[in-house]
Amino acid sequence: MRRETPIKIKANFVKAIQRGNPLIAKEAIININQLKEDVVLVNLYDEKNKFLAKGYYGKQNKGYGWVLSYKENEIIDADFFEHKLATAFELRKALYQDPSTTAFRVFNGEGDGIGGLIIDYYDGYYVVSWYNEGIYTFKEMIIETLIKVGNPKAIYQKKRFNEGGQYIEENDFVWGKEPEFPLIVKENDVNFAVYLNDGAMVGVFLDQRPVRKLIRDKYAKGKSVLNTFSYTGAFSIFAALGGAKTTSVDLANRSLSKTREQFEVNGIDYTEHHIIVEDVFKYFKYAVKKQLKFDMVILDPPSFARSKKFTFSASKDYKNLLKEAIAITETNGIIVASTNCNLFDMNKFKEFINQAFKESECRYELLETFSLPEDFKTLETFKEGNYLKVVFIKKCYAN
Structure with missing residues (x-):
């Protein structure tokens, strides 16, 4: 049985742990000097030595570990x-x-x-x-x-x-x-080619399953769809199968071959769709210059991204990204705004949307909202874990 190291928790963090917040925050720990390399299991106590929880020590983002059990005698085996x-x-x-x-x-x-x-x-x-x-x-x-x-x-x-x-x-x-x-x-009868042995990403993000299905089943038929930050083109595949003509844009060179492959494994002729390797922000400027407009624009950027000329942070720059999308979306067209940034909640995300449309002098209507699907189980007591925010927005007439 592994040794369990006692850790003291500051008074202002005790209630959060008792309510079920599983993150052991660095700033919550009084005797942080006890956390040494050989420490794995920890028992958490308040300043009066009352047992709170049992967990493990492991640095991850802002945390120094996770609670595993609220039972003092439970064995982690x-x-x-x-x-x-x-x-x-x-x-x-x-x-x-x-x-x-x-x-x-x-x-x-x-x-x-x-x-x-x-x-x-x-x-x-x-x-x-x-x-x-x-x-x-x-x-x-x-x-x-x-x-x-x-x-x-x-x-x-x-x-x-x-x-x-x-x-x-x-x-x-x-x-x-x-x-x-x-x-x-x-995924919902659509094929994905995945590579479990090819680095950090396997070829598809599983958390967007309900969103992709809705695009195919409800919004795609007869539409022109721009899929930005397209990765391997998963949104494009579902849109195409729903009857859309798609344009996929991503900066990564391998997005071209990967997206073509996803079209091919679904029996779709990729030559009937546009797959573009380019900085998304540069493409927006190109689209404005060429007066291109789309019936649907999908925005699913990484929380943080850097190209040669631009750094994108979702918490700071999403509003401006939305304004770029609004400019090339047809009136009565749809913007699918998505983010996996956990630094803000859905209410803040909707504020970004409101500000972007206000500054673009356009009216809008919120049609659908999504968070994580049911297989991505989350805790009410740890809202940061429910990171996904997706909003379907209808662009209405100008003010």
Whole structure:
């Protein structure tokens, strides 16, 4: 059994922990000098030595660890992890049984009770993402549990944390029999070619599943769609299958071949669509100059991005990005505004939208809103974990 180090929590952080906030914040810890390299498990106490929770030490973003249990006598062992994983997998039972969707999240960090641990499922193959060194020390125990509970064909891992001062974002084959790549998975009967062995990103972001479906089923038919920051073109594929003509724009050189591949595995002639490798901000200027207008513009930028001439931060620059989109959206057209930035909430995001339309001297109507789908389980007590914000906006006439 691992040694458990006692940690004292400042009074103004106690209530948040008692209410179920699982993040152990650096500034909450009184005796922070107790957190040394050999420390993994910690017991949290208030200043009067009253037990609060049990967790582990692992630096991740603004946190210094995660709460695992509120039971003082609970043992963090193989049985603990088996219970957590089995419970999480049972919650996704309907997805496991749905032949139209074979790629989804089966374990979502603190939402499923273990912060820093993400597990995604791709048609029998699992990808485990470790977000700090603390949770990574349980690797062997968690992998063995996943083999027992998840019935995997194979397991891959992604290490996404600082190790010895170096940022680690690598992939490793861990267990099982490797598939041939690309591996073809389904999302609402649409094919995706994924590569579990190709760096940090596998080829599709699973959290936008309901948004893509809605675009295909309700908004795409007969429309011209601009998909910005398009990555491998997932939104474009769904729009095309819904009857749209699409233009995909991304700065990454490999977005061209990756997007073509996604069209091909769905039997779509990519030559009937535009796939452009270019800085999105430069493309906006080009579109204005050429007086291009689109029936739908999809904005799903990274929270932070840097090109040769421009740095984008969602928390500072999203309003201006929206103004660029408004300028090239047809009247009565749709803007799908999306962000995964957890530095602001949906209300603040809607303020950005309101400001952008006001400064563009246009009226608008909010049509649909989305946050994370149900397989991305979150906690009411940790709102930062529900990072996704998507709003469908109708551009109305000018003021």
